[in-house]
Amino acid sequence: MAKRTFGTVDELPSGRFRARYRAPDGRRHAKVFSTKADAWAWLATQQTDLLRKTWRAPVASRRTVGDYAEDYLSRNDLRSSTRVLYAGLWRHHLAEAWADVPVDEVTSAAVRSWHTKAGRSTGPTALAQSYRLLRAVLNVAVGDEVIASNPCRLRAAGTPKASRPSRALTAAEALQLAERLGHDRRTARYRALLLVLAFGGLRFGEATALRRSDVLPGGRIRVERSVRRVGSGWVVGDPKTDAGHRIVTLPAAVAAVLEEHLEKHVTAAPDALLFSTSSGGYLARSNWNSTFRRAATAIGLPAVRPHELRHTGATLAAATGATTKELMRRLGHSSPAAALLYQHAADNRDAAIARALDDMLGAISELSNDDPERDD
Structure with missing residues (x-):
């Protein structure tokens, strides 16, 4: 079998296959497929277009995070209060860093760097909300198969870090x-x-x-x-x-x-x-x-x-x-x-469970003592 020299195909954790190649625009382009054969077939068409000089950069891959954010914030299923919250998070915490970045150039390292920098001046709740919004926006790009996976992979970054654990009043x-x-x-x-x-x-x-x-x-x-x-x-x-x-x-x-x-x-x-x-x-x-x-x-x-x-x-x-x-x-x-x-349900509930078990054991013991067939 002839060795393939144009592009690469690798299997993703999801079981799907990502085809990638570097184009004349200097960027690496990628697309995800259900089968390896489909991935190689797509690469073949891209190579043919390059040889015939009819290749054009995929429009979707040039869309920025800002473009996707605009679409996300205009969704019909967002409550008005949620839309206002998200718009504020985007404007104050995300737009400056991400608005003009093409989605296919967002890396996990870049997300980590932004998160570290933003954490110096942003409260824990706003930071966690902003991270969740960025992740949600990029998930749309994943769904469009413009990027193979979401680069927002910071452990627990979507959960605000409280100064102390929550406690219940008695x-x-x-x-x-x-x-x-x-x-x-x-x-x-x-x-x-x-x-x-x-x-x-x-x-x-x-x-x-x-x-x-x-x-x-x-x-x-x-x-x-x-x-x-x-x-x-x-x-x-x-x-x-x-x-x-x-x-x-x-x-x-x-x-x-x-x-x-x-x-x-x-x-x-x-x-x-x-x-x-x-x-x-x-x-x-x-x-x-x-x-x-x-x-x-x-x-x-x-x-x-x-x-x-x-x-x-x-x-x-x-x-x-x-x-x-x-x-x-x-x-x-x-x-x-x-x-x-x-x-x-707290330690006192555990003690109550133990007391209930004691009552159960006590009842069993009493029944055993009252058994008429028990030898004296």
Whole structure:
């Protein structure tokens, strides 16, 4: 068999085959195929075009990361708030480095260099979000078979590195915080919010988008929207995931506080916000965070973040013995992965399991002792 001298074909981890060759424009061009034969056939056509001087550089390979980002941000399936978030991330953290770079020239080394440099001036959350956006944009190029694989391969770069691991409050600590808010006239309207977040496990945007009509009989609340501040305005849309549309049943004690809250702090209109500012407007996350931290400091809690109220709600629910599917439904998770994080359910749950096993063993022992056929 004659040895092939034009281009190369190599097998990818996916089992597909990448054909590559260097063209007169000085660049290495590539395309991915399902079979090795198809890859070699494509190389043969490229070589023929070169020999006949009819070869032209593939238009797709000249598209820049900026071109792909523009297409990605104009997708119809992006929520308006998500589109605004992504546009800001692109503009502030990605455009300068990547807008004019052809997608087929993006390397893993270049991504690593950008990530290291950006990390010196960008917060962990924004950096992780920016990396995920870059990866998503380049995934489109992979799907178009313009590049063989995504060069965004940094381990855990898409997950923000918190200054410390999240921790769940105990039920007692959550009640203490709620009582602290309730004893201050200026913050009493937020007592019920804290309890709903801590024992219902709602996201902050879901809770602050609730209306009077979302409170249902039997201590249930209907979650069907979320709100977030974008620029100088508020954007109301669907919850974070499709599974976010749900009904959450609150503990009876929390439901009673919520009923009291309705009487004191919510107007009779069905569309009145359930948790609002004193003027009836949406509650800004920054204002809530300040209120929460002051209350936590006042009762001497160790360092705790406002978002950990949702972590608390998830962990307390897991501690009751809820299954993964039950946790997914209660928390509005669309995949088991997130719900499974809470099924460790803390050390005190493990002790409770041990006590239950002791009871089981004790019951078996008693039955054995009472066996009438047992020899004395």
